[in-house]
Amino acid sequence: MTKFDYRKALEEIPHRPGVYQYWDAQGALIYIGKAKDLRNRVSSYFVKNSQLNGKTRVLVRRINRITFTIVDTEIDAWLLENSLIKKHQPRYNVMLKDDKTYPWIVIKNERFPRIFPTRKMIKDGSRYFGPYASVGMMHAIMDTIRELYPLRTCNLALTPENINKGKFKVCLEYQIGNCKGPCEGYQSEADYEKNLEDIRDILNGKIGVVIRRLKGQLDAAVAELNFEYAHQLKNKLDLLGRYQSKSTVVTSSITNVDVFSIASEQNYAFVNYLKVMNGVIIQTQTVEMKKRLDESDEELLNLAIPEIRSRFGSTSREIIVPFDIDIEASELRFTVPKLGEKKKLLELSQKNVFYFKKERLNQYEKLNPELRTERVLTQMQHDLRMNVLPRHIECFDNSNFQGKYPVSAIVVFRDAKPCKKDYRHFNVKTVEGPNDFATMEEAVHRRYRRLLDEGQSLPQLIVIDGGKGQLSAALKSLKLLGIDKQMTVIGIAKRLEEIYYPGDQYPLYLDKKSETLKIIQHLRDEAHRFGITFHRNQRSRKTFQTELENIPGIGKTSAEKLLKQFKSVKKIRAATPEQLRDILTEKQVQSVTTYFSEATSAD
Template identity: 70%
Template sequence: MSAFDYKKVLADIPHKPGVYQYWDIEDTLIYIGKAKDLRNRVGSYFNQDKQLNGKTKVLVSKIRKITFTIVDTEIDAWLLENSLIKKHQPRYNIMLKDDKTYPWIIIKKEPFPRVFWTRNRVKDGSTYFGPYASGGMMHTILDLIKETYTLRTCNLPLTEKNISAGKFKVCLEYQIGNCKGPCQAYQAEEEYNRNIEEIKDILNGKIGNVIKDVKQIIRDAAAELNFEYAHQYQRKLVVLEKYQSKSTVVSSAITNIDVVSIASDERYAFVNYLKIMNGSIIQTQTIEIKKRLDETDEELLTIAITEFRTKFNSTSKEIVVPFEIILEDKNIRFTVPKLGEKKNLLELSQKNVLFFRKEKLNQYEKLNPDLRTDRILTQMQKDLSLTQLPKHIECFDNSNFQGKYPVSAIVVFKDAKPSKKDYRHFNVKTVEGPNDFATMEEAVLRRYKRMLEEEGTLPQLIIIDGGKGQLSSAMTSLKKLGIDKKVAVIGIAKRLEELFFPGDPYPLYLDKKSETLKVIQQLRDEAHRFGITFHRKKRDQGTLKTELEQIEGIGKTTADKLLRHFKSVKKIAEAEESELQKVLNKAQLLALTNYFNKDNA
């Protein structure tokens, strides 16, 4: 079919609504399509080869590159597809290569405004919504309006003077209940205009506000025992709630603007651009910028804006941006929107740029895993305010059972990965009873005293599993060794994942999804696992030794020898006499045999 490796590209396409674009070997745009699920739709071209017609097979054979733009809803995908096809007229979008215009919904500027669709936009002060690439979707919205609101459909000049003069009479639409008869003053203009405002909200995707108002009207009517009125609005509420579309349609009031957003890290910046003309998105692109110096986002965004405006011949006087921009150009106004449709457009741009940043970085990190390591360590250094990259991290955890068998464990991560050959256990020697603070102090002291004696390299970060008390105990040992200023130390409390720094009474809370916190949690969990495994083994050995020492003639030393040789009490009980003689003398052998024979009697 094609030398194009679609599987590799398909893996990077999300299961989201949007518009996809196919490009040929000469980097010419040859097809634009819309999809409710981008990955499924694009994949269907390649996975259903036998079901494709001849023309589509030719199209697929020419594909050498796929780009796409994600949007909020399927309706937005229709709108964007329409805009891009009209702008680029790709070769294989033959059915849309005519000169026809696409429909809009108009709220006519006139007394008692009519609501209808049109293909001709006229600058007469009317409000237009669209354009709609799908006539079916446009008619669905108009049907909702017709079913929910009683509006006039005639083109009579319903001025106050004409109505007062009694020039008009109600028609059949009034008789069958589709109109409330404003032509004979049966409906007040104030009430009619209130309905128009609700319709504008629906067309702007603010149906939630309308539903909220309708519910309040129902409650008020019911409280006043006006059940017939409440029932009318209850029917309206049912229709509105069935209408599922909450698309943000670009209003024709937004004429010519550019929308730009950025996402960056230490190495790369990604900038998304949307070009809006006459209420529709006609251009969209995301570019990547590899940083050379420590450029700010403002500098990079300014460079990208210049590039985009030159490339797409933009003459827009307004540019919507995510933060304040200082650019010496009196013909351009920068807007940082807080609310409204421009804010929605900026959020759409930001969704696209964040998605592409994530996918691009994933591609780089698959090819070069060291990039991921450097990124994580750099982020950890930033989040924890460290003076060095934490390439070598050590984490301590203590375990004991009712004050008995206390042990301490240390795990080591190098380059954000476990270095299991460097893990260590400590049998606590100086602590009596369940004293977690003293246990931590001993373990830290022994660990770094030996490291200094052997001239080893200190870690850049030490993590203490515990709160302020354990952290303070660890710092006591580091101060004794004179290295408390040479290495960063933090404590992590389990309950709320609080991070404590020495001498700081207030904990640090990291985002639950942050990679820094995930690495710290992994260290803590690995230290706990490693420590508890050793602790259980020691506890089990202690229990076994206690049982063997209860046998008359078997002391602590002999019990140790038996366990080292046979590994378990069960194997000792099942051992042949010749094997036992290798460890025991005759008196001990007799005592052991009598003990197990008694248990089996």
């Protein structure tokens, strides 16, 4: 097979806006992209030592042919790219996963038009509104319309001839007031059309227009002393006011605007879309995108906007986005708001997309818990600037009481979860007095000297409970063992939860809500709990031993035997001579009995 000569292919590609297509050796279309400058964009894939990620390098190796289409403007390239991706679905292009059919509200092209929801669009001159991503929202709008305006629901052919011949009779809908009976000529076409005018405005989000129109009719009815009709209009105004209060989120001066926001993870991205008309959100949807080539948020939003606008038939000229979009289009205006009502709209969209992302990832992780582990570890690797995933983490903590009974504890996390069978504690042997740094130095040295001697694997991350001093002490032992470069070592200070690195003057501050910080805090708290429990047991045991060793003839070994048998000094004091003889000699029994008798008398 002839090797693909990309240099020759590049010579044929112009410096013009357009769409490029990559084909593999089997003739399959594997990738479609757009560019402001086709030659510059395509050549960027073949530059040596470029910062291409692994997936993109795989794509480049598979390219065997390049074709392109020139267009007049970048916006044309944007739209053409979207339509080609939808048509061909290349392997390496991001695809919007949500491909279901959404409902519309249709006003049929007929005399006395029916209004009803449908998922099928028929090009027969009917007027379609939507689509509605939320079926609940669509039904709420339909319920409001039906409550406001009596409309026919039958599918009778209401031609003038049929009505004049008396072919039809009114049904139950007429009897209960849901229809005015146009089938028998009880309602004129002009009167029916007045209702349709209001309904079209409501479906277009122009609720304020309808309210002003009804208020004018109400004033006229009152002036004519037509109080019954005025009461009906007042009820309609109240109903529309309640509906508007649920729908309006911004000032009515913002009209015909699209809002987009994005939230992404390692393998997925989520894009939220809001459609705003006259200050009312009339459409909303969040779609999921599966990443193929580690695309950036800018690239993903560039792909999602034309697809979603096409799906919802949007003609908005203004698009609110969270960051600048690199699209030059005279007919579109991209806005990155900094404050005001448009900023509030963007924040609302962002709240929706982050909530959707959280819920969807929770669903995935419940079905496959390994996904959460990989995501959390990947996030930790990124946050802590590590070269590998921290699958094995160890955390050290020291405890002492006024310099006495110093102990050190180590806890182990594997795949971001406690592995309690690997927890260890150390009775400090070489440190005298309250020297926390020397205690840390001894514990770290003993721990990793043993792991090296036994040929066990070392952790990828070591967390030291403390600031720069404890971190330096731990690093001293690791350097002595020659393993200080084989893992990441950090210290966490309690006051502001600062993360310290060896040799770094300034600490790292993680987001207080980040999962990385929560896991480090869990490690720290678990090490403290494990260490303090062991320390209290040691202090209690040694305190009791000290009191027993004050008894003449009772040494350290005998004191340990007594505590092991009776568990406490109180029970030893209450023990009978016969019970004590099971452990002690007769002379020791006499000494213990005398000691506690004198202590009782002194009390």
